[in-house]
Structures are given as C-alpha cells and as structure tokens.
Amino acid sequence: MNARRAIQIFFVIAGLALLTGCSEKVSVDETSLVAGQRDEVYGKHEISAKGSLSESQPAEAINFGITPWDEPEKLKRMYAPFIAHLSERLKLRVRFVVAQEYNDLVADLKRGIIHIAAFSPGAYSDALDQGIEREAVYVASTQDSGNSHYRGLVISRPQYKSLKELKGKTFAFVEKGSSSGYKFPLALLLQKGIDPYRYFSKVFYLGSHAHVVEAVANGKADAGATWDGYAEKTPAYRDKKIATLFKTQPIPYDAILVYRKKGPQFARKVQQHLLSIDTKTTTASGEKVLNKELGFPYTGYVVHKPQVYDVVRQTSRLVKNYKPPKE
Numbered sequence: 001m002n003a004r005r006a007i008q009i010f011f012v013i014a015g016l017a018l019l020t021g022c023s024e025k026v027s028v029d030e031t032s033l034v035a036g037q038r039d040e041v042y043g044k045h046e047i048s049a050k051g052s053l054s055e056s057q058p059a060e061a062i063n064f065g066i067t068p069w070d071e072p073e074k075l076k077r078m079y080a081p082f083i084a085h086l087s088e089r090l091k092l093r094v095r096f097v098v099a100q101e102y103n104d105l106v107a108d109l110k111r112g113i114i115h116i117a118a119f120s121p122g123a124y125s126d127a128l129d130q131g132i133e134r135e136a137v138y139v140a141s142t143q144d145s146g147n148s149h150y151r152g153l154v155i156s157r158p159q160y161k162s163l164k165e166l167k168g169k170t171f172a173f174v175e176k177g178s179s180s181g182y183k184f185p186l187a188l189l190l191q192k193g194i195d196p197y198r199y200f201s202k203v204f205y206l207g208s209h210a211h212v213v214e215a216v217a218n219g220k221a222d223a224g225a226t227w228d229g230y231a232e233k234t235p236a237y238r239d240k241k242i243a244t245l246f247k248t249q250p251i252p253y254d255a256i257l258v259y260r261k262k263g264p265q266f267a268r269k270v271q272q273h274l275l276s277i278d279t280k281t282t283t284a285s286g287e288k289v290l291n292k293e294l295g296f297p298y299t300g301y302v303v304h305k306p307q308v309y310d311v312v313r314q315t316s317r318l319v320k321n322y323k324p325p326k327e
Contacts, residue, residue, distance in 0.1 A: 062092045068100065079296065102120065112261060120179060141304050142253040144299050149251055150253060152251060154245045155223060166222060171202070171221065180248065184248035184249065212224040
C-alpha cells in the first residue's frame with residue numbers, strides 16, 4: 001500500500017527505567033515526533049504515540065522495526081526491556097515499530113524510515129530478492145537456547161489425525177510474507193500433492209500466528225500454519241485444543257539489519273551490543289532484557305554466514321511459482 005498506514009509505536013528514553021504499572025499521564029516537553037502529533041506520556045518512563053511515520057520526521061530517535069508475527073500490544077510488552085537496554089547502550093532514544101504487514105518493513109528500511117530491522121526469515125528472503133544489501137547491512141540473527149533454527153507447523157483440532165481427514169475443511173495461514181506461517185507449510189503441502197485452494201473448502205489469511213492458533217483452538221478454522229516456538233507454548237497447546245500434524249524442515253531464525261546510511265561504526269556498535277546480551281543481561285532498572293516470561297522468544301544473537309538463509313530463498317522461490325486458482 002502506498003499511503004502510509006497506522007503503525008503501533010512506542011518510545012523508550014535512554015537512561016530511564018521501564019514503565020512499572022503506572023498509568024497516570026504527565027506532561028513532557030516532547031512534541032511532533034510522529035506526523036506532527038504530540039506524544040502521549042504514561043507515568044515517567046514510557047512515551048507512546050499513534051500515527052503515521054513520515055520521511056520528514058525529526059531525527060530524534062532510532063527506529064527499530066519488526067515484522068508483525070504477534071499482536072502489536074504483545075510485541076510491545078515483550079520487547080520493552082530489550083528496547084530499553086538498546087537505548088541505554090546506544091545512548092539514543094529508540095522508537096519501536098511493528099510493521100502492519102511483513103513486506104512493509106522492507107520498504108521502510110530501504111527508505112531509511114527504519115534504522116534497525118528484525119526480519120522474519122521469509123521477509124528477509126523477500127528483502128534480499130529486492131536488493132536490500134544496497135540499503136542495509138546484516139549484523140546478526142536471533143537464536144533460542146543455542147538453536148539457530150525453528151520449524152513451521154501444520155496444526156489442527158485434535159480430532160483430526162491426518163491431512164486426509166482435513167479434505168474439504170478450512171485452513172488458516174498467517175500471511176504470504178511469513179516463512180513458518182505460509183511459505184514452508186505451503187511448500188510441504190505442495191510436495192505432498194495438495195493444492196490448498198482445491199483441497200480445503202476455504203483458505204484464510206489471519207495476519208499473525210496468534211490469530212491462527214486462536215482460530216484453530218476455537219474451532220473457527222480446522223487447521224492452520226504457525227511456528228513451533230509459539231504454538232507449543234500456548235495454553236491451547238497445553239490444554240490439547242490444538243495438535244501438531246506435521247513439521248517443516250528447519251528454518252533459520254530472524255535476521256537483524258542496519259540501515260547503511262547510519263554508517264559502519266553504528267552497525268558495528270549494534271552488532272557488538274546484540275552479541276553481548278544473553279538471558280542474564282538486565283536493564284539499568286534490573287529487568288531481564290531477553291525475558292521469556294514476557295513472551296520474548298529468543299535467548300541471544302549470533303552471526304551467520306549468508307548461505308544459512310539459502311533454504312529460505314529456495315522455498316520462497318518455489319512458493320512464488322505457485323499460482324493459486326482465481327477465486
């Protein structure tokens with residue numbers, strides 16, 4: 001979409017602690033940081049604004065963007081300590097941006113609206129195909145408990161034991177930019193001779209992994225595509241409201257890129273910061289930076305060789321060649 005869209009945003013101020021349950025608004029001499037709109041300040045520690053980003057916005061903050069793999073408010077909570085610590089270390093204000101759609105992050109990074117971007121592997125593959133190396137440099141990838149890969153899942157209601165039983169039922173994907181929520185499960189279905197548009201009675205695109213899991217758990221969809229690191233930690237999985245039918249091949253975790261025009265020194269500083277943090281790292285106020293209790297899915301960062309993402313690019317190209325029937 002060419003018109004700028006509404007994006008969930010929040011600010012963290014360097015040197016200040018995180019918001020700790022205080023909801024009282026106080027005044028602050030901070031104005032017009034986003035689309036000319038005044039910031040809203042909650043307590044003393046968090047600045048939040050709603051509006052559309054503009055290329056002409058004042059350069060008073062570094063913009064850290066991610067793909068929308070979960071609900072924006074959930075992402076905001078889980079990333080709050082991470083962004084606070086990044087702000088402390090860079091000694092800069094950091095604005096957290098959740099892209100409305102996966103591919104929006106590519107456009108925003110190329111235009112310099114986003115300065116640091118955490119790409120899901122599918123979105124990173126799309127970015128590489130669009131020549132993102134000209135505008136951004138790779139600095140690190142996420143990992144979880146020493147594992148650099150995760151898997152996509154096809155989940156279903158527990159009464160379904162096989163794909164054969166799902167013929168004529170409904171199926172939910174995340175969106176077409178998602179690796180585990182679309183590309184890898186679709187590739188696996190195609191390899192099994194299943195065209196989802198012809199095999200299932202209805203195919204949905206629900207926008208986030210949370211929506212897919214909720215839809216299947218609540219019976220609004222019979223099956224869906226998501227990722228193991230999310231689905232297997234949900235109450236729906238623990239309560240056996242959803243079950244795993246099969247898993248995809250391993251998928252490398254998210255890639256972190258830095259806008260080239262911020263300069264090589266800035267990119268190195270971001271990389272050094274990411275590689276230095278682990279599950280024991282805390283903010284100045286004592287909160288865990290990588291906090292699993294808040295839902296943060298990773299335990300650290302690592303640098304990969306470019307070839308690690310080849311499997312994602314190959315799968316993305318396979319999926320791009322698939323032409324769904326016109327509805």
